[in-house]
Amino acid sequence: MTAPSTEQTLRLVRWLPATPEAVFAAWTNADSLQTWMCPDPVHKTTAELDVRVGGCFRIVMCHGEHETVHTGVYREIQPPERLVFTWVSTTIRHHTTLVTVELRPLDEGTELILTHEGFPDVDAATQHDNGWQSIAAKLETYLYQGA
Template sequence: MRWFGPEGAETISAEADPRIGGRYHVAFSTPDGERHDVAGVYKEVVPNERLVFSWAWRTMPERESQVTLTFRPDGDGTVLILTHEQFFDEPARDRHHEGWSGCFDRLERYLLEEAVA
């Protein structure tokens, strides 16, 4: 809840049941006051290695895509690889790239703050 969403977003709610067939739902608002809801189903769950889940916006459920998160040990840390695929079109792909980039910038700041605390 502290870092999910594009730059400037505020997470309103987040629920996750990370098991095969489990569902997740995240809602956030952007600085312009718009609410965004995304949800999906976990397709693959390998603890500490891999998560694969569907991704569909509440306003466009027919445009379902797929997200794969792969985790690899790297010294004292972890390398996270995100693959988001099966987009409806190139503009959707580009908007998600921007959103994920902001999300990971926020995650990096959050992790740095936690390391200092």
């Protein structure tokens, strides 16, 4: 469904079973985000969010005895339709990338369009594509459960 392009950008499009307001809230609440931002094989995620333009976040994903730290800065916040932030992690060798989350209302749900751009290479984009696919599936399950 998604594939990294030669420009090291990936795009994910998915229908979610909630209003744009509920999906936006899931992205901007640390307790919520810790529940669903756990791509396989991550077993635990912790998150600290300062959701304001210029605010920072820190997300730590634990898998086995290994931790992956993701940090970034919120660049644009337009509830409930758009969230833009930088994304830096050890998996991309601390290279700064950009994530744009767009939410569009649909009948009985929301269309999520996630664009992640600026990867240092195709391998990093592919790895993140797999992670975002897993994360989107867990977000869908979280929303189905009535979050």
